[in-house]
Each structure stands twice: as structure tokens, then as C-alpha cells.
Amino acid sequence: xxxxxxxxxxxxxxxxxxxxxxxxxxxxxxxxxxxxxxxxxxxxxxxxxxxxxxxxxxxxxxxxxxxxxxxxxxxxxxxxxxxxxxxxxxxxxxxxxxxxxxxxxxxxxxxxxxxxxxxxxxxxxxxxxxxxxxxxxxxxxxxxxxxxxxxxxxxxxxxxxxxxxxxxxxxxxxxxxxxxxxxxxxxxxxxxxxxxxxxxxxxxxxxxxxxxxxxxxxxxxxxxxxxxxxxxxxxxxxxxxxxxxxxxxxxxxxxxxxxxxxxxxxxxxxxxxxxxxxxxxxxxxxxxxxxxxxxxxxxxxxxxxxxxxxxxxxxxxxxxxxxxxxxxxxxxxxxxxxxxxxxxxxxxxxxxxxxxxxxxxxxxxxxxxxxxxxxxxxxxxxxxxxxxxxxxxxxxxxxxxxxxxxxxxxxxxxxxxxxxxxxxxxxxxxxxxxxxxxxxxxxxxxxxxxxxxxxxxxxxxxxxxxxxxxxxxxxxxxxxx
Amino acid sequence: xxxxxxxxxxxxxxxxxxxxxxxxxxxxxxxxxxxxxxxxxxxxxxxxxxxxxxxxxxxxxxxxxxxxxxxxxxxxxxxxxxxxxxxxxxxxxxxxxxxxxxxxxxxxxxxxxxxxxxxxxxxxxxxxxxxxxxxxxxxxxxxxxxxxxxxxxxxxxxxxxxxxxxxxxxxxxxxxxxxxxxxxxxxxxxxxxxxxxxxxxxxxxxxxxxxxxxxxxxxxxxxxxxxxxxxxxxxxxxxxxxxxxxxxxxxxxxxxxxxxxxxxxxxxxxxxxxxxxxxxxxxxx
Numbered sequence: 001x002x003x004x005x006x007x008x009x010x011x012x013x014x015x016x017x018x019x020x021x022x023x024x025x026x027x028x029x030x031x032x033x034x035x036x037x038x039x040x041x042x043x044x045x046x047x048x049x050x051x052x053x054x055x056x057x058x059x060x061x062x063x064x065x066x067x068x069x070x071x072x073x074x075x076x077x078x079x080x081x082x083x084x085x086x087x088x089x090x091x092x093x094x095x096x097x098x099x100x101x102x103x104x105x106x107x108x109x110x111x112x113x114x115x116x117x118x119x120x121x122x123x124x125x126x127x128x129x130x131x132x133x134x135x136x137x138x139x140x141x142x143x144x145x146x147x148x149x150x151x152x153x154x155x156x157x158x159x160x161x162x163x164x165x166x167x168x169x170x171x172x173x174x175x176x177x178x179x180x181x182x183x184x185x186x187x188x189x190x191x192x193x194x195x196x197x198x199x200x201x202x203x204x205x206x207x208x209x210x211x212x213x214x215x216x217x218x219x220x221x222x223x224x225x226x227x228x229x230x231x232x233x234x235x236x237x238x239x240x241x242x243x244x245x246x247x248x249x250x251x252x253x254x255x256x257x258x259x260x261x262x263x264x265x266x267x268x269x270x271x272x273x274x275x276x277x278x279x280x281x282x283x284x285x286x287x288x289x290x291x292x293x294x295x296x297x298x299x300x301x302x303x304x305x306x307x308x309x310x311x312x313x314x315x316x317x318x319x320x321x322x323x324x325x326x327x328x329x330x331x332x333x334x335x336x337x338x339x340x341x342x343x344x345x346x347x348x349x350x351x352x353x354x355x356x357x358x359x360x361x362x363x364x365x366x367x368x369x370x371x372x373x374x375x376x377x378x379x380x381x382x383x384x385x386x387x388x389x390x391x392x393x394x395x396x397x398x399x400x401x402x403x404x405x406x407x408x409x410x411x412x413x414x415x416x417x418x419x420x421x422x423x424x425x426x427x428x429x430x431x432x433x434x435x436x437x438x439x440x441x442x443x444x445x446x447x448x449x450x451x452x453x454x455x456x457x458x459x460x461x462x463x464x465x466x467x468x469x470x471x472x473x474x475x476x477x478x479x480x481x
Numbered sequence: 482x483x484x485x486x487x488x489x490x491x492x493x494x495x496x497x498x499x500x501x502x503x504x505x506x507x508x509x510x511x512x513x514x515x516x517x518x519x520x521x522x523x524x525x526x527x528x529x530x531x532x533x534x535x536x537x538x539x540x541x542x543x544x545x546x547x548x549x550x551x552x553x554x555x556x557x558x559x560x561x562x563x564x565x566x567x568x569x570x571x572x573x574x575x576x577x578x579x580x581x582x583x584x585x586x587x588x589x590x591x592x593x594x595x596x597x598x599x600x601x602x603x604x605x606x607x608x609x610x611x612x613x614x615x616x617x618x619x620x621x622x623x624x625x626x627x628x629x630x631x632x633x634x635x636x637x638x639x640x641x642x643x644x645x646x647x648x649x650x651x652x653x654x655x656x657x658x659x660x661x662x663x664x665x666x667x668x669x670x671x672x673x674x675x676x677x678x679x680x681x682x683x684x685x686x687x688x689x690x691x692x693x694x695x696x697x698x699x700x701x702x703x704x705x706x707x708x709x710x711x712x713x714x715x716x717x718x719x720x721x722x723x724x725x726x727x728x729x730x731x732x733x734x735x736x737x738x739x740x741x742x743x744x745x746x747x748x749x750x751x752x753x754x755x756x757x758x759x760x761x762x763x764x765x766x
Contacts, residue, residue: 070725094710097720107706111617115626115709228525301728308727309523324726329520392726 041386045082048382053149058370059088065374066108066119067093068101071324072187072357073120075391076378083377089370109134114364117371123165123356124244126183127435131169136361137181141372152376153400160430161186161397165358171436171480172261184358185379186397188320188387191352191429192249193421195307195322196314199335200226206313211345212250212282215316219290222313231290233303233315238451240443241299244433246316247283247450248353250343252432254279258442259434259471267436267480269468271446272461279343281460284453296451308332316341318355319422320394323415338417340424350425353432356397395422402426438478442471514734522730537735557736559711560718565743566629567704567714568697571636572644572690578637579644580686584678586645587652588660601645604638609702612638620707627709635703640693647692651685652678687754695744715740 049055067073073095080091094116096104102125108116109129121129129135141147142154154162163176165184173180196208204225209215219231235242248258256276259267270276287295292306300321306312308325310332315322319338326336342350359375361368377383381400387393388407401407402422411418433439449467452458458466475481485493514522516533541557585591586598616635617626625631655678663673679686701716719736722729 069721096705096710096713097717097723098725099720099723100705100717103702104705107613107617111614111621113617113621113626115621300725301723305523305728309520309525311523311525321725328727329518330727331520331523 075387269471575640583648
């Protein structure tokens with residue numbers, strides 16, 4: 001049925017035809033660009049089927065997925081038919097909005113439900129799910145050659161990202177240690193860097209800031225020229241999510257940590273050092289002088305929407321948020337540019353904290369080996385490349401995809417500075433928090449303290465001392481201090 | 482004789498207008514938003530003048546949500562149907578169970594009646610999250626998870642106590658002598674309930690049904706935890722417009738308009754019963 005199309009695609013795969021010629025040919029055969037992209041990937045899937053691995057071992061089996069509504073999911077679903085064809089398996093899925101997604105995951109896991117075999121998760125969440133015994137340590141499958149196809153290439157995953165999904169479960173133990181359990185596998189991830197409005201910067205002769213002091217100055221200068229807008233967007237709601245993006249990325253750049261681990265393994269709050277206090281002072285001043293007037297309500301959505309609408313001149317947040325806001329029907333689509341950001345002038349490179357959307361396997365799944373077939377496919381190089389080239393699977397977690405010229409050209413054409421930003425900051429990108437079971441409670445309190453500082457309810461020094469005291473008390477009550 | 486002065490009438494008119502404006506402005510603004518694109522909604526400063534578009538409603542009805550970076554299938558109309566089906570059926574079941582029970586609690590004195598009635602009322606006190614985990618486990622064991630039947634059952638936690646307690650108060654307000662007189666005329670108990678008590682309690686039952694419908698419609702957590710994506714009500718479905726790649730304000734506004742329409746129409750139609758039913762049921766003779 002698709003003989004002509006397949007011949008064209010095979011010619012392209014064999015290097016006898018350019019991508020432009022291929023799509024022109026497929027267009028002449030009546031195929032849309034998106035359909036053509038899936039067919040192109042079908043060719044890669046056929047190649048994968050030839051790698052000697054028994055892809056049909058679980059033919060006829062159905063696995064069920066719980067997925068978050070996200071562009072990464074769109075990429076997954078767009079390519080799903082190729083997985084079904086490759087394995088003969090069926091895949092059913094439930095997609096829930098992000099606002100309620102983790103409630104659904106928690107309810108399913110805590111009740112021991114076998115309804116879902118695998119699900120999307122953030123790495124932070126596995127610090128709860130893993131020790132609770134709700135998810136599988138995927139090392140068992142990754143290291144088993146009889147269950148993992150030879151082209152999976154686990155080492156191709158960016159080291160900081162891969163290790164950020166692994167933890168031993170011992171509070172305070174570093175992520176990715178030798179004895180760490182691989183609770184999840186990255187789908188894609190986001191670094192925190194600067195997204196700025198090139199149009200506003202050019203029109204007002206603003207320079208892209210390269211450290212925290214310049215950031216404060218540029219934000220203030222931008223605010224002065226923004227008619228009704230503001231200088232810089234950062235998150236501010238009373239949530240752990242306020243701490244983890246730009247704020248922690250800059251904080252870590254000054255070699256600061258959230259907790260220290262003693263020789264006895266006990267944890268202690270470390271956010272009230274002199275360096276930390278100075279950083280907090282600057283951060284608070286930046287928000288007071290140049291941040292959103294309703295900063296304390298700002299989450300991912302407000303920060304992104306405002307930079308996309310031209311209401312803020314820049315944001316220090318997830319790079320992929322800037323990527324999304326630079327497209328579609330946003331007023332500033334095409335005007336946004338990207339820059340790696342090292343807050344500390346003495347630092348050699350940025351140290352972005354990262355968020356990772358990843359896949360985990362439910363401990364209660366009745367079809368774990370079959371679920372692993374799906375996981376190794378969806379996190380494998382073939383799907384990762386498809387998602388990055390044809391969909392919005394940014395930032396891909398594999399080095400080989402970042403080396404792909406077609407992907408880099410696509411980014412460079414529409415997202416100025418994005419590739420360079422990634423290349424500069426990726427080596428230092430990882431989760432910067434200390435893994436421990438009180439993560440969400442303690443970081444939420446940290447955000448609350450920031451709110452009080454910005455509202456001038458608490459001086460910075462006093463606020464951080466009180467926060468450290470409270471953190472130590474809570475750690476003590478949990479037997480960790 | 483009308484003793485209101487013209488000045489007082491004018492001031493009263495202004496006051497009423499201000500109050501209406503205050504309460505209706507958010508609804509008015511949402512209606513305007515539902516006819517705008519994201520770009521016009523987010524313009525700085527906001528403007529009341531714009532070129533109206535039906536794309537938000539079209540997107541919801543055709544099931545294709547066009548986001549900033551992609552096109553996504555949205556099952557909003559399916560969510561709307563789920564809300565209608567779950568709320569209507571739950572209230573119907575609640576009425577069948579609750580009205581006779583309310584009559585029994587109002588008319589018959591039996592051991593433990595108050596305790597049972599209070600226990601039913603306590604369903605309203607318990608936070609849903611408290612019961613959801615055990616419910617999830619039981620539902621899976623009983624095969625009720627991810628079924629409309631299971632959801633309608635669990636929705637009784639919302640509607641049954643409301644119906645029972647509102648209607649009970651109303652039955653208690655109907656003089657028992659009317660029913661006794663009818664029974665002395667040779668009618669059976671069931672006929673008395675059907676021909677005398679039910680018609681007299683009609684406004685109260687309508688009011689209880691309407692309130693129960695609104696509470697059921699607004700519920701969020703039960704379906705989220707106990708059912709899969711295809712059985713989610715509009716309260717969960719509406720969140721699909723808040724995506725990682727952008728917030729679709731226009732579609733949220735259109736979704737709000739579509740989702741409040743059924744309850745709004747029902748409330749308009751039944752408001753006479755609602756006020757009459759609630760006020761009569763609340764006053765003890």
C-alpha cells in the first residue's frame with residue numbers, strides 16, 4: 001500500500017536523497033508533513049527490528065500507561081503505531097492534565113493498583129515512590145541483555161540526567177551513586193537558563209546579563225522601558241516549584257547547597273551561610289525592584305505566559321518554557337532568544353538544576369517484562385531522535401540526539417542561542433537538591449520564606465536563620481538530624 | 482400607597498446596578514474572553530474592543546485544541562456528557578433512595594433513627610481524600626473501579642445526605658393530620674405517601690434535587706481517582722487547557738460558559754422551587 005512511500009524513505013535513509021527532496025516526494029504522494037515524519041520513523045523502526053533482538057516476544061500483550069498531558073506525550077503518541085508494529089503489542093493509555101496528574105499517580109500507586117504498568121514521573125517524585133516500594137529499580141532490566149535490545153545504548157544518556165534519576169534511597173546519599181537504584185529513565189529534561197526578548201533588548205540597547213549583579217541591573221533597566229510590563233519573570237508561588245528552577249540554579253552556582261551531610265550521615269540545613277544570605281538578598285531585591293507585581297502567585301504558567309505576551313523582558317526559568325513561548329500564537333513568537341546563565345561571576349560555567357520528565361515502572365504491574373519493552377523503546381535512541389527532530393521532545397536526554405545535525409539545525413533556525421546555551425550548560429546540569437524524604441515539605445517552606453522576604457515581613461538574615469532552624473527541627477523529628 | 486421618594490428610588494437603582502455589576506463582571510469578562518484569541522486576551526493593557534472569534538467554541542466542540550506548539554485532541558464534549566450523565570443519574574438514584582428514607586425519618590419513630598440520619602449526614606463532613614484510598618482498593622476488588630456504576634454509587638456520598646436532610650425537614654413541616662385524614666378514608670400507607678406527602682413536598686424535593694445536582698456537577702476528586710480518562714467530568718476535563726506549552730485562556734473561558742450552561746439553565750428554570758422549597762423547609766411551625 002505504501003510501496004512508493006517506503007522506497008522514497010529507504011532512499012533517504014540510505015543517504016541517496018536529501019530530507020527536502022524526501023518531503024517534497026512524499027508531499028506529491030499526498031502525505032502531510034506530520035504523517036511523512038511518522039513514516040520516516042517507520043523506516044528507522046524497521047531497522048531496529050533487524051538488530052537481532054526478539055521484539056515480538058510479548059506479541060499480543062497489552063500494557064497500560066498513565067501519562068501527563070505534555071508535548072513529550074504528544075511525541076510518544078505520534079510514534080506509537082511504530083512501536084505496535086515493531087512488537088505486536090498493544091498500548092492503552094490515560095492522559096491527565098498536569099494539574100491533577102500526580103494526584104492520579106499517587107492514588108494509583110498508594111492503593112497498589114495494577115491498572116497501570118508504567119507512568120510518567122518527575123525524578124523528585126521517585127524520592128517518595130522508590131523508598132515506598134511503589135516503583136521498580138530498572139537496573140534489573142537495563143543490565144539484562146536478554147531483555148534489552150543491543151541498540152539501546154544506555155551510556156548515550158547524558159550523565160547528569162541519567163544519574164539524576166537514580167538514588168540509593170538513603171537520605172542524603174548522592175544521586176547516581178554506585179549503589180543507586182534507577183527509579184526512572186529520562187524521556188527529556190529542562191535546564192534553567194535565561195530566555196530574553198531580543199526585540200526589547202535590541203530596541204533599548206540592553207545587554208544579555210552574565211552574572212547575578214548584571215541580572216539585577218538589566219532587569220531594572222528593562223522594567224524602566226517596559227510600558228506596563230516588568231523586567232524579569234521568576235516563579236514565586238508557595239510551592240517547592242518556586243525553588244527548583246532559576247533560583248536554585250543560581251544558588252548552586254555559588255557552591256551553595258540545601259543540606260549538608262555529616263560523617264554520621266545526619267543532615268543539616270545549609271541555607272543560612274553568609275554566601276547564601278548575600279545571594280538571597282540579591283534575589284529578593286531583584287523581585288522587589290523588577291519582578292512581577294503579583295510575583296507570589298507566579299508559577300510555570302504565569303512566568304511563561306508573560307514572557308510570551310511581551311509583558312516581561314526576560315525570565316530565568318526552564319529553557320523549554322522559553323522554547324514553547326517562542327512559537328504558536330504568542331505575541332512575541334520569534335522574538336525570544338536564549339542564553340546560558342552563570343550567576344556567580346567567578347564560576348567557570350552554569351550549573352542549572354534540572355527537571356526531568358521520565359518513565360517509571362509500577363511495582364504492581366503484572367506485565368513488567370512487556371512494560372520494559374515499551375520503556376526501552378520510548379527512551380531509546382530511535383524514538384528520542386524522532387521526537388527531537390519532528391516533534392517537541394526538547395531537551396532530549398541522549399548525547400547522540402544532541403549531536404544530530406538535523407536537530408541542531410532545526411533549533412538554530414528558530415531558537416537563537418538555544419543550542420549554544422545547551423552545550424555550555426549541559427555538562428553542569430543535574431539535580432542539585434539533596435535527596436531525602438522531606439524534600440517537598442522543606443522546599444515549600446523555603447518558598448514561603450522567600451515570599452516573606454519579598455513582602456518585607458522578614459529580613460533576609462533572620463528569615464534564613466529561622467528557616468534553617470525549622471528545617472533542622474523537621475529533619476530531627478524524622479530522625480535525620 | 483407608595484411612600485418611596487424619587488431620590489430613594491434612584492439611589493436604590495444605582496445601588497442595585499452596582500451590586501449586579503460587581504457580581505456579574507467576572508462572568509461578563511469570561512464571556513468576552515470566550516470570543517477572543519489568546520493574543521488579544523493577553524494584550525497589555527487589556528481592551529474591551531476586539532474582533533470576536535468562534536474558534537474557542539469550535540475547538541471544544543470539534544475536539545481539537547490548537548496549542549501554541551501543537552494540536553491536541555481534547556475530549557471536552559465527552560467530559561460534558563460524563564458530567565451530565567453522572568450528575569443526573571446520581572441525583573435520580575439519590576431521589577429514589579433519599580425521599581422515602583427522608584419520609585421515614587420524618588414520620589416514623591424507630592430505634593436508632595437519629596443515629597442513622599446523623600451517620601448519613603456525616604458523609605458530608607468527611608473530606609473525600611480520607612475515604613478515597615480505601616474506596617480505591619475496595620472498588621478494584623469489587624470490579625467497580627473505572628465504571629459509571631461505581632461512580633454513581635460513590636456520588637451518593639454527595640447527593641444522598643443533601644436530599645435526605647432537606648426533604649426530611651420539608652416532610653416534617655407538612656401537618657401529619659392531612660395524611661391521617663386520607664388514611665382514615667381507607668387509603669393505604671403507600672398511596673398516602675404517593676398522593677399526599679410527595680405532592681406537598683414537591684418544591685422541597687425539587688430544591689434538594691437541584692442542590693444535589695450542583696454539588697455532584699462540581700465534584701472533582703472522585704472521578705479523578707476512581708476512573709480513567711474517558712470517564713472524567715468537566716471539572717477535570719477543563720484542566721486540559723492548562724498545558725506545559727501555554728495556558729489556553731480563550732478555551733478555558735469557552736469551557737466555563739459551556740459547563741455552567743446546564744446548571745445555569747436548571748437553576749433558572751427551578752429557582753422558584755428552590756427559594757420556596759428551601760425557605761419553607763427551613764421554617765419550623
